[in-house]
Amino acid sequence: MKISVSVIILCIFLSSCQTTSVRKNIVQFSEIDRPNDEAISNSQDGYRSRIQRRKSQSRLYVVNPKGNAVDFKYEQNEKSLILEKELSEGYILSYLFYENGVIKYNGKAKDGRFNKNINDETLFFTHSTGKSITSYIVGHAICEGYISSIDEIIDWPMMSNTLYQGQRLRDLLNMSASDRHTVNKNSSRVMGSNKHHRDMGLDKIAALLDGTKKQGTHIFYNNVLTDIIANYVVFKSGDKYNDFMRSIFQNKVKIKYRISYEKHKMTPSILKFSKYWGKPETQASYSYHMTRTDFLRVAVAMMKDYQNQTCVGKYLKQAQALAISWPKYFPYRQKKTNLHSYAKKYGAQFYFDFFGMDDRNIFGTIGLNNQNMLIDMDNSRIIVTNSAASGWDQTVFMINPIRDGVIPK
Numbered sequence: 001m002k003i004s005v006s007v008i009i010l011c012i013f014l015s016s017c018q019t020t021s022v023r024k025n026i027v028q029f030s031e032i033d034r035p036n037d038e039a040i041s042n043s044q045d046g047y048r049s050r051i052q053r054r055k056s057q058s059r060l061y062v063v064n065p066k067g068n069a070v071d072f073k074y075e076q077n078e079k080s081l082i083l084e085k086e087l088s089e090g091y092i093l094s095y096l097f098y099e100n101g102v103i104k105y106n107g108k109a110k111d112g113r114f115n116k117n118i119n120d121e122t123l124f125f126t127h128s129t130g131k132s133i134t135s136y137i138v139g140h141a142i143c144e145g146y147i148s149s150i151d152e153i154i155d156w157p158m159m160s161n162t163l164y165q166g167q168r169l170r171d172l173l174n175m176s177a178s179d180r181h182t183v184n185k186n187s188s189r190v191m192g193s194n195k196h197h198r199d200m201g202l203d204k205i206a207a208l209l210d211g212t213k214k215q216g217t218h219i220f221y222n223n224v225l226t227d228i229i230a231n232y233v234v235f236k237s238g239d240k241y242n243d244f245m246r247s248i249f250q251n252k253v254k255i256k257y258r259i260s261y262e263k264h265k266m267t268p269s270i271l272k273f274s275k276y277w278g279k280p281e282t283q284a285s286y287s288y289h290m291t292r293t294d295f296l297r298v299a300v301a302m303m304k305d306y307q308n309q310t311c312v313g314k315y316l317k318q319a320q321a322l323a324i325s326w327p328k329y330f331p332y333r334q335k336k337t338n339l340h341s342y343a344k345k346y347g348a349q350f351y352f353d354f355f356g357m358d359d360r361n362i363f364g365t366i367g368l369n370n371q372n373m374l375i376d377m378d379n380s381r382i383i384v385t386n387s388a389a390s391g392w393d394q395t396v397f398m399i400n401p402i403r404d405g406v407i408p409k
Contacts, residue, residue, distance in 0.1 A: 029369055029389040040091070040388040041114035047125060048116075051260070051289055059263040061284065063249045069256035072293065073102045082408045083107055086392060091369075093118050094292040094386040095397070097407055098300070099379070105407050108292075121257060123289045124386040127367030130261070130286040131226045135173060135349035136302060137233055139315035140248050146236040150318055150348070156235055158202070158276050162209040164228065172229055173348040174324055175221045178214035188223045197224045200267040201282035202231050203274040219327055219346065223286075226349065227264070230284040241280060253301045257291045292386055299373045299382045302363065306377045316350075320361070323347025331355035337390045339366050339374075342399055357403055370394075374402045381405060 029035050029043070054060045086092045088110045095107035109118045116122075126133060141147045152169045159165055163179055164172065171177050183190055188197050192208045205224070237244045249255050263283040268274075276282055290298075305313035323345035330341045343351035343364055351364035354374075361377040370387040383402055396408050 033389055034391055035091075035389055037089075037113045041116075043388065045115055048123070051123060054262050059265065060260045061263055062258055062260040063245055063255070064258050065255050066246075066250040068250070069254045069297070071256075072098075072296070074106055075102055075104045077105050077107070078407055080105070080407050080409055082396065086397070088113075091389040091391055092385055092387050092397070094122075094124070094384070096292060096296050096382075096384040097401065098296060098382040098384070099405065101380070103296075118292075120293055121291060123257075123291060124295070124371060125367070126286075126288040126290055126295070127369070127371050128223070128226075128287075129295075129365040129367035129371050129373060130288045131349040132363075132365035132373075133288060133298060134226055134230050134233075134286040135319065136298070136312070136316075137245075137248060138169070138173065138229065138348075139305075139312040139319075140252075141233050141236060141244070142315055143311035144237075144244065146233070146240070146244070150315065150322070154232070156232060158206050158235070158281065159209075159228075161211060162206055163212040163214045164209075167214075169229075169232070170322060170348075172225060172232075173319070174322070174346065175219045175225060175349075176217065176324065177220070177225060178216050179212075179222070179225065180218070180220040181215045182209055182212055183220075183222045183224045185220070185222050190224060197227065197264075198262060198285060199265050201264050201277065202228065202284075203276040203279075203282045204267050206276075207274065219324065221346075226286040227284065230286050231281045234284050235281040253294070253297050255290075255294045255297060257294055259288055259290045259294060261285050261288045292384065295371075295373065295384045295386070296382065299375050299384060303375050303377055303380065303382065306361070306363075307380070316348075316363070319348030319350060320352055320363070321347075323350075323352045326351065329355075336393045336395050337370075339364060339370065339372050339394045339398060342394060354399065354402075356399070360403075362402065372398060374398055376402055379405065 083095060087107050093109045095105065096103055097105035111117045142149060150170045154164050154167050154169060156165065164177065167177055190197055190205050190208050197205060234241050249259055262285055264285060266278045306316045324347060326343050326346040328340050329344045333341055340351060342355040344353035351366060354362050354364065363375040365373040370385055370390050372385045374383045381402060383398055401407055
């Protein structure tokens, strides 16, 4: 991995970094990083600057709130020394414990730690939790009739000469699309390119994948594929896409604050502009910018759909039923910083069958540095975390509390 000189100097100066992923001056801490407050603060400042930069470049897809958000009910936080310590000096920036319509623990990083305090208007990147949100959007697209079913066969002119044409949508959602040979997983570079996949339009990605065929059958978890799914929804919904997205986030989720995602850059397809250049189906992505309580609103909407057996709820149940074995299930590992180590199955961009809770209907979403949601469909219990780095114990802060309904003491 190439690391810029400025980042190396910053890491040495702060004595807080070991390995980082860098994209246009944005530092994303890796699993082994142990950043101090200054490094975390600089990273948060960088995220805010990136959002503003994408907005100025017209590379931000935005859904504004409608003004119909329902405020949550709150109980006074129970005493939790371990949570208070983590929020005072650890990596968790926000911790929400929700049960039966009430937020029973509302934790935010201690004021004064960073250049800007964490509050209810702070935007967090969903990172790969956005994959699960994209799947939820697919469920709505099925229920609205834009997509026929989870087993719809991909028939997409822009992708017609790639390995995705003719595959079941389900296989894309399950990350079993036989595309391991097309993407460098560590860098999100598509074969034949030295650019991040969002620094090019999906039409260029389609051109890079021209003539590819399926290879292998195992799960290949990667970022490019979910952006392909997001753009498939754009293609299928056509000129109704904007109304469709507003309907989900404004009328179903009832967001309180603006949500957005970064659009792909418009680029020529190889050496020429393709006929799809600049079209909406080349620009969508899965990683949203969202506030802590709107994370929770999305989780609550998913839970209510599932419990009320709405059309979208039936999609979620189907996703759960069609989930496949997750190869990284390893709950006994000494390192307990990865929530996905506790999931036995993966389906439609969600994690299922968590360690010690095989008989429970629990949906998990996981984003870089633990932007996580655990949704207990049986007990109306949800935990949402936003975090600067992954160095905290998932059993203590997520698995045990969701299992027992008690915050860590």
